[in-house]
Amino acid sequence: MATAPPPHSFDLPDEAATAALAARLGALLRRGDMVALRGDLGAGKTAFARALIRSRTGPGEEVPSPTFTLVQTYDSDPPLWHFDLYRLSGPDEVVELGWEEVRTEGCALVEWPDRLGPLLPPDRFDVELTVTGPTARRAVISGHGRCAARLGDLA
Amino acid sequence: MNTSPDVILGIETSCDETAAAVVSADPGADSGRVLSNVVLSQLDDHAPYGGVVPEIAARAHLKHLDGLVRRALAEAGVVLRDLSGIAATAGPGLIGGVMVGVMTAKAMAAVTGKPFLAVNHLEGHALTARLTDGVAFPYLLLLVSGGHCQLLAVEGVGRYRRLGTTIDDAVGEAFDKAAKLLGLGYPGGPLMEKAAAQGTNNDRFELPAPMKGRPGCDFSFSGLKTAVRRHVETLGGSPGPQDVADIALSFHRAVGDSLVDRVARAMTLFRDAHPDGATLVVAGGVAANKVLRARLSDLCDRRGFRFVAPPLALCTDNAAMIAWAGLERLRLGLVDDLDFAPRPRWPLDPHAAAVPFAGVKA
Numbered sequence: 001m002a003t004a005p006p007p008h009s010f011d012l013p014d015e016a017a018t019a020a021l022a023a024r025l026g027a028l029l030r031r032g033d034m035v036a037l038r039g040d041l042g043a044g045k046t047a048f049a050r051a052l053i054r055s056r057t058g059p060g061e062e063v064p065s066p067t068f069t070l071v072q073t074y075d076s077d078p079p080l081w082h083f084d085l086y087r088l089s090g091p092d093e094v095v096e097l098g099w100e101e102v103r104t105e106g107c108a109l110v111e112w113p114d115r116l117g118p119l120l121p122p123d124r125f126d127v128e129l130t131v132t133g134p135t136a137r138r139a140v141i142s143g144h145g146r147c148a149a150r151l152g153d154l155a
Numbered sequence: 156m157n158t159s160p161d162v163i164l165g166i167e168t169s170c171d172e173t174a175a176a177v178v179s180a181d182p183g184a185d186s187g188r189v190l191s192n193v194v195l196s197q198l199d200d201h202a203p204y205g206g207v208v209p210e211i212a213a214r215a216h217l218k219h220l221d222g223l224v225r226r227a228l229a230e231a232g233v234v235l236r237d238l239s240g241i242a243a244t245a246g247p248g249l250i251g252g253v254m255v256g257v258m259t260a261k262a263m264a265a266v267t268g269k270p271f272l273a274v275n276h277l278e279g280h281a282l283t284a285r286l287t288d289g290v291a292f293p294y295l296l297l298l299v300s301g302g303h304c305q306l307l308a309v310e311g312v313g314r315y316r317r318l319g320t321t322i323d324d325a326v327g328e329a330f331d332k333a334a335k336l337l338g339l340g341y342p343g344g345p346l347m348e349k350a351a352a353q354g355t356n357n358d359r360f361e362l363p364a365p366m367k368g369r370p371g372c373d374f375s376f377s378g379l380k381t382a383v384r385r386h387v388e389t390l391g392g393s394p395g396p397q398d399v400a401d402i403a404l405s406f407h408r409a410v411g412d413s414l415v416d417r418v419a420r421a422m423t424l425f426r427d428a429h430p431d432g433a434t435l436v437v438a439g440g441v442a443a444n445k446v447l448r449a450r451l452s453d454l455c456d457r458r459g460f461r462f463v464a465p466p467l468a469l470c471t472d473n474a475a476m477i478a479w480a481g482l483e484r485l486r487l488g489l490v491d492d493l494d495f496a497p498r499p500r501w502p503l504d505p506h507a508a509a510v511p512f513a514g515v516k517a
């Protein structure tokens with residue numbers, strides 16, 4: 001079994017720096033990719049996802065929190081699906097949200113990816129956000145499977 | 156001239172709940188009567204997850220819907236041939252659930268020969284104050300719930316102008332997440348309100364009033380959640396009961412300041428377009444919050460607006476509002492074909508400009 005590659009760590013002083021990093025990650029995404037967003041409540045997962053989505057669709061794109069709706073889709077190329085799995089109790093329910101469709105046709109941005117259980121894809125980017133100050137965040141990004149080799153373009 | 160009342164069956168499966176209801180109104184009446192309103196609530200089962208677990212599986216809606224429709228008809232004391240039409244939420248929402256409701260309504264319409272009415276879930280919320288209070292058009296609507304936070308000018312059936320929306324989280328979502336950070340549990344709104352009642356000092360913990368003083372009528376509540384989180388961390392991660400009470404008190408003040416600021420701006424825009432418009436309707440589960448209600452009611456007094464908030468059972472997701480919206484549409488001849496396709500995304504105001512840095516919940 002391959003060992004995980006070393007993660008890249010980024011200290012982000014403000015929202016603009018977070019948005020710029022999200023856009024750089026967005027530029028790496030290809031059809032079938034998944035981005036797992038981890039971090040506590042209020043760490044900025046949705047803000048990171050919003051910036052990534054806008055980098056692919058346009059600065060005026062409306063990107064609401066998906067907590068209530070569970071999933072929001074965006075007509076980019078490839079299409080982006082923004083999930084918040086917080087309210088789900090297990091992988092069965094993820095399938096109900098169209099998981100197989102997004103895996104073949106789009107890119108998935110997933111908040112609370114632990115709910116995926118065995119569905120968590122081996123090829124993916126992991127983003128872990130921690131709060132380091134009022135507007136400052138640290139992002140630790142790692143690539144797994146076929147996503148690992150592309151991470152070098154991020155720095 | 157037809158003098159018999161319209162009687163509409165409504166079906167709601169777009170959200171976490173499965174619901175059915177029967178509503179009637181005499182021809183030309185301004186308001187209606189709720190003959191039955193059945194919601195399959197699973198609040199107790201949801202509590203352990205610290206948030207509502209949605210009935211996302213279409214088969215869950217399917218399992219319950221037949222029984223709920225039967226019960227709604229029985230409680231209303233009507234049979235299928237008494238109905239004037241059958242309405243179902245056709246979006247926005249999770250497509251699986253919406254399909255179940257729409258297919259059920261279409262099948263019933265096909266079998267009985269009654270009109271089928273495809274209703275926008277948000278239109279159901281928007282028109283509820285007419286069902287309960289006979290509010291005349293136009294009016295200003297603040298829709299505040301777990302999933303929605305919008306200000307709309309309601310100008311007529313099918314005529315909505317969005318004045319503002321949240322650029323990130325909805326108000327109810329902010330309450331739920333703050334309650335979670337404070338260890339209060341679910342549902343966040345009532346628990347936060349209860350905690351705030353024990354608060355004695357709303358200056359101890361500074362919280363921002365999001366968007367206050369900014370141009371436009373948009374909302375933002377994500378930063379408030381982050382600020383609560385910071386206070387909890389400053390307290391070593393385990394705030395005592397008085398800390399929680401005082402934070403909850405400050406939280407209400409911040410949300411209240413923000414809502415009052417945004418709604419006041421919307422009132423000005425609304426009056427510019429409708430000089431005679433003088434009603435603010437507040438709908439959605441957040442309307443149950445007494446502290447926020449008092450703030451909004453006070454604003455209405457100062458600005459010469461009438462304050463209307465439908466009863467809670469009709470403010471949260473329900474099928475009576477869908478039946479009523481269907482009834483209003485039927486009156487205008489807005490009947491839908493049986494090939495109507497459900498719409499997972501369906502904004503009430505399709506012409507609303509995308510606001511920079513904004514999100515919309517529909």
